[in-house]
Amino acid sequence: MSKVRVLVGTRKGAFVLTSDAKRKSWEVSGPHFTGWEIYHLKGSPADPNRIYASQTSGWFGQVIQVSHDGGKSWEAPGGGIKMIPGGMPQGESNRFVYDTSPETGKPLTTHQWYDGTQHPWEFKRVWHLEPSPGDPETVYAGVEDAAIFRSTDGAKTWQELSGLRGHGTGPKWQPGAGGMCLHTIVIDPKNPKRMYIAISAAGAFRTDDGGATWKPINHGLRSEYIPDPKAEIGHCVHRIAMHPSRPDTLFMQKHWDVMRSDNAGDLWREVSGNLPTDFGFVIDVHAHEPETIYVVPIKSDSEHFPLEGKLRVYRSRTGGNEWEALTKGLPQENCYVNVLRDAMSVDTCDPCGVYFGTTGGQVYASADAGDNWAPIVRDLPAVLSVEAQVLP
Amino acid sequence: MIRVAIPAHLRTLARVEGEVQLEVEGTVTIQSVLDALEARYPVLRGTIRDHVTKERRAFLRYFACQEDLSLEPPDTPLPEAVVSGKEPFLVIGAIAGG
Numbered sequence: 001m002s003k004v005r006v007l008v009g010t011r012k013g014a015f016v017l018t019s020d021a022k023r024k025s026w027e028v029s030g031p032h033f034t035g036w037e038i039y040h041l042k043g044s045p046a047d048p049n050r051i052y053a054s055q056t057s058g059w060f061g062q063v064i065q066v067s068h069d070g071g072k073s074w075e076a077p078g079g080g081i082k083m084i085p086g087g088m089p090q091g092e093s094n095r096f097v098y099d100t101s102p103e104t105g106k107p108l109t110t111h112q113w114y115d116g117t118q119h120p121w122e123f124k125r126v127w128h129l130e131p132s133p134g135d136p137e138t139v140y141a142g143v144e145d146a147a148i149f150r151s152t153d154g155a156k157t158w159q160e161l162s163g164l165r166g167h168g169t170g171p172k173w174q175p176g177a178g179g180m181c182l183h184t185i186v187i188d189p190k191n192p193k194r195m196y197i198a199i200s201a202a203g204a205f206r207t208d209d210g211g212a213t214w215k216p217i218n219h220g221l222r223s224e225y226i227p228d229p230k231a232e233i234g235h236c237v238h239r240i241a242m243h244p245s246r247p248d249t250l251f252m253q254k255h256w257d258v259m260r261s262d263n264a265g266d267l268w269r270e271v272s273g274n275l276p277t278d279f280g281f282v283i284d285v286h287a288h289e290p291e292t293i294y295v296v297p298i299k300s301d302s303e304h305f306p307l308e309g310k311l312r313v314y315r316s317r318t319g320g321n322e323w324e325a326l327t328k329g330l331p332q333e334n335c336y337v338n339v340l341r342d343a344m345s346v347d348t349c350d351p352c353g354v355y356f357g358t359t360g361g362q363v364y365a366s367a368d369a370g371d372n373w374a375p376i377v378r379d380l381p382a383v384l385s386v387e388a389q390v391l392p
Numbered sequence: 393m394i395r396v397a398i399p400a401h402l403r404t405l406a407r408v409e410g411e412v413q414l415e416v417e418g419t420v421t422i423q424s425v426l427d428a429l430e431a432r433y434p435v436l437r438g439t440i441r442d443h444v445t446k447e448r449r450a451f452l453r454y455f456a457c458q459e460d461l462s463l464e465p466p467d468t469p470l471p472e473a474v475v476s477g478k479e480p481f482l483v484i485g486a487i488a489g490g
Contacts, residue, residue: 035401059451059485060401060439076405079435094438 003391004347005070006355007051008363009038012381014053016071021349021390023367026376032074033065040128040342040385043070047136048391052155054126054141062125064093064141064155070391077156093155096123096143099162108165111145112174121145121165128342128385130185133192142182146173146199150211161211164197169216169233176200176236176255183341184240188247196250196265201236204252206265217265221254238281239341243290251293251320253283253341258295260320271320276307282344286369287352291319294346294354294370296339305336313356315370329373330364337362342385349390357383394425395480399452402440402483406433411480420475422454423466440483455482 006017006026013031032038033055041053049070055063065074077093098121099105113119124144132138141149141158147165149158173180184198193210196217203218216233226234236255243249252259252268257278259268272278279300286292295314299307306312310333313326337360347353354370357363361380366373396412403409414428423446430437441448446466448454453462457471457479473479 034404057401059399059449060405061449062438063405063435076435079433079437094435095443097444 002349004349004353005043005048005389005391006345006363006365006376007041007043007071007385007387007389008357008377008380008383009040009053009342009385010357010361010381010383011037014038014041014055015377015380017363017376023347023349023353023365026365028377029071031381032071036063037125038384039125040387042129042131042387043389044131044136044139045133045389046131048389050131050136050154052129052131052139054129056125062094062096062123064126064129066093066155077154093157096126096141096149096158097160098123098147098165099160104162104166105160108162108170110171111180112172114175118171121147124179127181127183128185130187133187133189140185140187140195142185142197144179144181145175146180146182146202148182148185148197148211161207163207163212164205164214167205167214167216169202172233173199173202174234184237186240186242186250188242189244190247194247194264196240196242198237198240198252200238201234201255203233203235204237204240204265217261218268219266220261220268221259222257222270223255225255239283241283241285241293243285246290249290249319251283251285253280253295255279256300258283258320271316273316273321273323275314275323280339281341282339282356284344284346284354286354287346287348288350289317289352289369292317292369293320294344295323296344296356298338304338309333309335311335311337311358313354313366313370313373326366326370326373328371329366335360340384343383345386345388347388347390353388355386355388357386359383393477394420394428394474395477396425396429396483397480398429398436398440398483399485401485402436405435405439408433413477419467420470421467422461422464422470422481425470425481426466451486451488453484453486455484456480 008015015030019026039054044050051067053065110118128142130140137154186196188194205214207214239253248264250261258272261268277297280298311330314323337358344356352369354366359382363376394414
């Protein structure tokens with residue numbers, strides 16, 4: 001029988017939750033990397049034993065950890081003890097250096113700061129790690145200040161795909177309240193040269209040549225909080241999701257508005273429909289029904305907790321516009337947690353499993369596509385990310 | 393032998409317990425001690441100093457013999473008590489909640 005593994009990144013460490021395919025009884029392993037912020041960890045689709053983790057700290061900066069045994073043990077690639085000084089460089093796995101080369105990096109100097117002045121790019125942390133669908137050694141990192149890096153040697157070394165910052169609008173990008181982060185990386189499973197990324201607050205971008213060049217894909221977005229609501233860039237995109245069978249159809253949770261595109265992001269249309277609020281962070285797609293999508297509406301701008309203290313997942317079986325509240329097993333009073341942008345995931349079991357984590361430390365699971373929910377754990381540190389994967 | 397004390401999180405990361413003891417060739421300075429530390433424990437690169445600029449991370453300070461050396465030039469020779477191993481070179485993290 002297959003197993004399901006849920007990787008949970010929190011403010012104070014990582015946790016690995018495992019169950020059989022019934023998803024009724026769970027084992028909890030952790031905390032790993034105790035005391036560190038684990039923004040994201042994710043297993044390779046090509047080799048589920050390979051897990052990449054972003055371990056970060058305001059004191060000590062960025063560390064990338066890798067497991068080769070499904071999370072039982074971890075190492076910082078190339079970072080082990082070195083008995084003899086000198087020799088080949090090691091410990092490069094933590095090194096994220098922006099491209100400043102004369103050929104490709106020279107114009108990439110500043111972005112817009114909160115006050116409108118220009119500000120130099122400064123690496124802060126890795127928000128999201130996206131392993132390649134086909135190669136366990138290749139992994140992409142979305143970082144703050146916004147840029148995308150790639151490693152092709154199992155996270156030992158990283159190189160920026162500087163065409164993203166270099167396409168011309170970089171000086172207009174600006175940070176959202178959470179920083180100027182590249183938080184979403186979606187790889188087209190049918191065409192690995194096509195990828196989508198999203199930045200708060202610049203918007204969504206697409207590459208069709210494996211990351212060499214990028215173009216903004218924000219036509220159709222409307223953001224009243226920027227001077228030109230229909231600007232080419234400046235939109236605070238919170239999350240993008242795709243069903244692997246329909247890679248040209250994208251779903252987006254924006255700062256406000258739930259959107260969809262059916263032409264690879266060339267044009268977006270709003271599908272917020274009857275949601276009680278169209279603000280939120282997460283969005284995901286059912287593993288077997290490409291038109292079934294999930295969001296968690298959140299009250300904003302400043303509250304960032306569920307409306308009326310009721311934690312409700314909303315599901316649309318029509319690709320948006322018509323939404324139903326899913327509440328069975330979720331707290332329906334006095335609930336004031338948030339669900340952050342990387343904290344929802346689905347598994348590929350049948351029925352589809354849906355998972356999300358909260359800033360209150362709960363990880364909720366539904367083994368029936370959202371009809372019924374139960375907490376796997378209730379009292380973790382604030383959850384930053386959730387990733388589900390079915391293991392053979 | 394130079395004694396270096398690093399914060400608990402970095403000891404965990406480097407998989408060491410207690411103080412680290414290092415051989416440092418030539419003049420013993422802030423920079424040469426940290427170079428030797430990072431050469432022996434490559435995982436610590438970037439956690440105390442920036443990878444490229446080698447600037448000290450903002451929430452860390454350097455101390456020795458009860459003196460704050462954080463703002464001293466990197467090539468400042470360390471006190472004889474550190475060179476002789478009588479006193480450790482301290483890397484200390486800011487105390488903060490959260």
